[in-house]
Amino acid sequence: MEMKVRSKEIERILRNSGIGRDWDEIDKTPSFVVHHMHKWDHGYCEWWGTKVYEGGIYETGDWFWGTRRSFYADFQDMLSFFSCYFQVARIDTCIAAPCWQYHQFEFGRFVPENDICEETYLLLREHGIRKGERSGILLDIRNDQASIELVLEGGFRGYTTLCLLCPERQLLLTPDHHFGVTFYTQNLHQEESVVKKILEEFPSLCFWNKETRGRLMFKRRKPQRQRHLNNKRTALRRP
16 A cells, blocks of 8 residues: 655645644644653664673663663564554554654664665655655555554664654654654644553553653553562562
């Protein structure tokens, strides 16, 4: 079903949905964020291992750093969430495009030796879209899952700036390099209600609202592996 959608049509959809079409307008659009509890910073490529000091103290910094395997394990959490969300929200199609961003690649920088950049470029070229063009690709949620995953992964790794525009829902999804996706919509309370209900089944994901500056992690039974690790740490502290 993949087909090209011209930039003028995308601008019309954004305008009719009350969603910003550039950097200035998007900041005024109601929004909230769903992000992983591990807030990565541009993926796993810059990670060189955890720094451990005397006494067992280790440096974490403001962001989460981990291996490639950890990154894609967390990526599966986000994919599972969006699979549920698209089904509950009854979203059948979306448009992959820069939308309010000016380029398909972060800072307009195309890194040819990077796998995610190359795959994204090939997808765009297949549909007659040039680098720097703001046109998009119409995707079917069921049949074009690989392309949707490509958009999310590229955003999480900080190489691409494509968004997912859902016209039937009047919603724009923007992935970012801290492993979050911003939901831009004028129907804020409706989307928040749907998302919060789904998040009850995903204890590794968090909800953040820029209006209240509040982050919410839903209290669910901890995964077996995490409970085992907690018990292990407790045992180490016993005399």
